[in-house]
Amino acid sequence: MKKLFLLDAMALIYRAHFAFAKTPRITSTGLNTSAVFGFTNTLLELLKKENPTHLGVAFDTPKPTFRHVRYELYKAQRQEQPEDITTAIPYVKRLCEALCIPVLQLDGYEADDVIGTLAKKASNSFEVYMMTPDKDYGQLVEEHIKLYKPAFLGKDVEIMGPKEVCDRWGISDVHQVVDILGLMGDAVDNIPGIPGVGEKTAVKLINEYGSVENLIANADQLKGKLGENVRNFAEQGLLSKELAVIEQNVPIDFVETELELCEPNREMLSALLDELEFRTLRRRLLGDEPGVAAPVAPKAAKPKPAGQMDLFGGGAVEVAVVVEVAEETETGGKRTIHDTLHDYRLVDTPELRRSLAHFLNLQEIICFDTETTDVSAVEADLLGLAFSYRKGEGFYVPVPENREQAQAIVEEFRMVFENESIEKIAQNIKYDLTVLSHYGIEVKGKLYDTMLAHYLIEPEKRHNMDILAETYLHYTPVSIEELIGKKGKTQGNMRDADLEKVKEYSAEDADITFQLHRRLNPILAQNDKLVRLFEDVEMPLARVLSEVELEGVRLDVDFLRDLSAKLDNDLRETQQKAWELAGTEFNISSPKQLGEILFEKLQLDPKAKKTKTGQYMTGEEVLVTLESKHEIVRKILDFREFLKLKSTYVDALPTLVSPRTGRLHTSFNQAVTATGRLSSNNPNLQNIPIRTERGREIRRAFIPRDEEHVILSADYSQIELRIMAAFSGDASMMEAFNRGEDVHKATASKVFNVPIDQVTSDMRRKAKTVNFGIIYGVSAFGLSQQVEVSRTEAKELIDNYFREFPAVKRYMDDSILRARDLGYAETVLGRRRYLPNINSANITDRGYAERNAINAPIQGSAADIMKVAMVKVQEFMRNEKLKSRMILTVHDELVFDAHRSEIDYLKERVNDLMIHALPLSVKMDTGMGVGANWLEAH
Known part of the structure; x- marks a missing residue:
């Protein structure tokens, strides 16, 4: 069948x-x-x-x-x-x-x-x-x-x-599912149900009466509050059942x-997977396999007794024999909590907490984890604390909902968290630092994040704990759904769950993270550069990012509301103009209708491509090529831009303002991009538009915290070009930067062979595109589209560039040769980008790897410099006890809530720290701006 x-x-x-x-x-x-x-x-x-x-x-x-x-x-x-x-x-x-x-x-x-x-x-x-x-x-x-x-x-x-x-469900007929749903309601969909009736009661009632209707008809048989609710809310119960029916x-x-299944559109699929950066999935779907196998876990040691310890005051507690979880089970599968000996304990009395805190305070290294109510660290409250100090052992300390009682329990462990002689391990430690800061705890001492350690070891791989446990420990951690039901942690129901089950889940997290430290640290230690990068940059930065996230930024919600209205008007006017140009009304957001207008009614491209389903392709890359053929294309692109600005930023940003602080708190991702660059989400500030007038207006909504502060922006100027000049050692390029000349104008003078005072704005524009394009391995075809010239002229521009800047060409060639030998490219601080396809016979894959071999050291070094600068700037502000605060970082820019009394001093010191973050042979430069909002400062 x-x-x-x-x-x-x-x-x-x-x-x-x-x-x-x-x-x-x-x-x-x-x-x-x-x-x-x-x-x-x-x-x-x-x-x-x-x-x-x-x-x-x-x-x-x-x-x-x-x-x-x-x-x-x-x-x-x-x-x-x-x-x-x-x-x-x-x-x-x-x-x-x-x-x-x-x-x-x-x-x-x-x-x-x-x-x-x-x-x-x-x-x-x-x-x-x-x-x-x-x-x-x-x-x-x-x-x-x-x-x-x-x-x-x-x-x-x-x-x-x-x-x-x-x-x-414990019922006799599947049709009774809707009766149960009608009685118990659904809080997510706001289906009210009958008050006081949960799932168990609903099942019992339906088993006895068969349906909601029959239950209501016999409501007089029910006693007490339940009978009263069924009688009083009978209509609500019937309505709820009606809403629950599919x-x-x-x-x-x-x-x-x-x-019926049919063949995929390979061209469309390839473009989409590249846009999403799904490299492994791309190879899997389009017939190519990854070139590098996953790292192999070190060989497991033989089982051995963990010994005994005197933890709770006098009585020796026998600790179970701990089996190395890197071993496979007898059937060859991965181990789990169910077939691995472990000793996880619930610490839920004042006496046990005092003993545990005292014991942990004597250790040299511990692992900790916070269990919380929310995936947002800024919004989260503590549910509990988990600790591990030895493989196979873990402790879970539940924290009550009452804030005063919760604070009292956290205080019992303050001496542990603030003991500078104890190294603290965690997975995604920035999250835990932020959560604990809500309780006035500053985690001191050396920090070790297993996620960041793996990020430096395998930057292209995934770094979540489950993946790391399976890869390095051959162990599958338990899921919260498996222990406490389908709703799990994301529904915030852990507080009501069986403490024994939560203990197993939470203590295992701490134990597994502790074990991952033991596996990852020796691998990291094999590379001195990575150790320094980890200890001197990434780990201090985790603390800085936690502090910046906590600060957040004030948002002018009223301005965004007005801007939303303007965009509504822009959308209406643009749509109306598009309709007039088309000679008919149509749904601009419908690819089908849009395709018919462009390619059937207006005949813009007789060879227009279609999807497998016969629908015209109307993506942005298609429209851009048609823009010169008809005015309507620009209107469609404008409409899409306005729609994206409105939905993605203008209307969305106010909904992300924290009810706890009244400020916007983005979450910075330190272990995502393979280049080392930071990214952010909720909201994604890295993609806030800057090229169009309406896009730039969004930055006007980011404002200082009060009248005593202004926004200060400090932005590295042309940092990647400066790094290219330093790495290549090109004398003329380095001289232009070190003299403070306009490098794009200087480039144009050489490429177009004219005196510098005769360089036109169009020449400079093209030279600027070439300058940045070279870093990313731009082709003649790509350049021709960017600067709107013929492919022949674009090739001539590139040839002239390499003739005038031969050291840059040598750097690019040498970067590729070095990557072919080593299998990776490296930044100024030793951050690696592995390039498994650098010697591939497939010209497309090899070309992509070669472009990364050139670009990764430059873009990655820019990331290194920015991270070092952030650490130094935050350290300076902390030591000086300034009233000003760092509130954002976007690309090569730092943004501050600057106190008016500190502006001049802050500008001077931040500029100095940024330009001297890492010494290079080319002078760094920053642009400084102050304003009543981010746009004015930027």
Whole structure:
């Protein structure tokens, strides 16, 4: 029988996003690709294991549904969709298009309604699988329709038919799922249910009365408060059941051929995977395999007794024999908490806490972890503290919800955290530093972050704890879902969970991180440069970034509200002008309608490319090539820009202001980009536009904290070009920089062979493009598009450049040769970028690696310099006890809330520290600006 899989896109996207919440995947441009990456892996795993013959992916739409019409408060309390998920959705749709998988959606209905309808229509001739983690789909299950719950965080795939659904809920008929949902309600969707009725009570009542309607009819039989609630909220219970029912008569046709799997669009897929920087997935999907195997864990030592220790005052406690978790189980799989001996203890009395704190305070090195209520460190409250000081042992200290009581417990461990003689280990330590700062704790002493250590060892790999444990310890950590249920940590329900289970989960985190330190540190120690980079730059920077994140920045929400209105007007005017130019009204956001206007009505390109589904391609790269052919193309590009500015920044930024502080707190990612550059998310400040007038206006919303402060911006000037000059040793380029000349004008003078006083603005513009393009290995074709000249003229520009700056050409050639010998490129501080394809026979892969061999040392050294500068500047401000604060870093720029009384001194010292962060043969320079907002200062 044919197999049809219907995927609930939004449920899978959210699930993927939160799976990477603590260690998100961020591209070199600052784009958070966690949700797209997780969704793609889920999809590929499905295709590989289940071999479906037909497939469709269902999405919700932004429009209100019939449920909103029926009950206007439906989903009213749902939190605003995270910015990164909003950004991810179009990429997931593009992925589906590239893989020739139809996107299913219909205004007025939710994805589960679309799936429910198609599942019922297809069940006569298909085995239908509804792929979703959502429990509500259980109501649809029948003989040929199954609920397919994907694998997640160590838990295997679960396929549920009628028997499994009934067993899960403890009911006799799958149709009773909606009765249970109606009684218990759903806080996420704001379905009220009947007060006082949870899942257990709902199951009991439905087993006894069969349905909500029958329960209400017999409400007089119920006693006490329950009977009173059922009688008083009967209509609410019926409404809740109605809202929980998945519609099975959506006006959507089941067309078998449209859901049949077909060949992917390789060109579209290749471009998308490159944009998302999914290098491994690209090789896997497009027929190429990675060139370097994962690092092999060191050989395990034999099991040995861990000995005894006197921890809680006099009585020797026997410690279990600890088996090296790097060994495989007898069946060859990875070890888990269930088959590895360990000793994890709950420390939940004053006596035990005092003894543990005293014992830890005597150690030379400990590992710690914070369990919290939120993935945002700024918003999080403590649930507990976990510690480990020896392999196989861990301790969990629960912290109560009451703030005063919580603070008292944290105080008991202050002497441990602030003991400078104890080295502290953690995974993603910046998060823990930030959380503890809410409780007045400054973690002192030497710090060691296993995530950052691995980032320097394997910059291109993933660095989350689960991956590291599997790679280096051959161990799979337990998931919180496995221990305390599906809602898990992301729902903030750990406080109500069984403490014994939370203890296992939390203490294991500390234990595994401690063991990872033992494995990673010897590898890191093999390279003295990396050790210095880790200890002198990355670890001090983690503390600096924590402090900067905590400061946050004040946002002018009223200005953004006004700007949003202006953008609404821009959108209307641009749309109207586009309609006039087209001679008809059409949906600019619809690729199908837009393609018909551009390529059928206006005939802009007789050879216009189409997707596999027959739809015209209308991406930005296509439109840019058509801009000179018709005025409408510019209007479409403007419309898209205004729409992105409004949704991604202007409307989104106010929703990210912390209710706790009233300020905007971005999260800086220190271990994401392979080049060493920082990225940020929630919000992604690295991508705030600067090239267009409306884009620049967004920076006007970033304002000082009060009237006594102004915004100070300190921005490195042409740092990558200066590094190129220093590395290449080109005399004329170095001289131009060291004399403070306009380097682009000097370049133009040489390339165009004219005196410097005869260089025109157009010559300078082209020379500037060449200067920066050379760093990134620009081709004649690429340059011709950037400066709008013929390919022949572009080639001549590049040839002239290399003739006038031969040392630069030698540097580029030598960089490639060195990378071929070593297999990596290296920055001024020894940060490595591994290039496994540098000797590849594939010209495309080799060319990409060669460009990285040239660029990585330059861009990575710029990152090194910026990080050193941040550490030195923050140290100076801390030592001087200034009132001013560092509040942002974006690319090569530092932003400060500068106290008016300190402006001159701050400018002088920050400039000095930045230009002398790392000594090079070329003089560094900064641009300093002060203003009432970031735009004025920048």
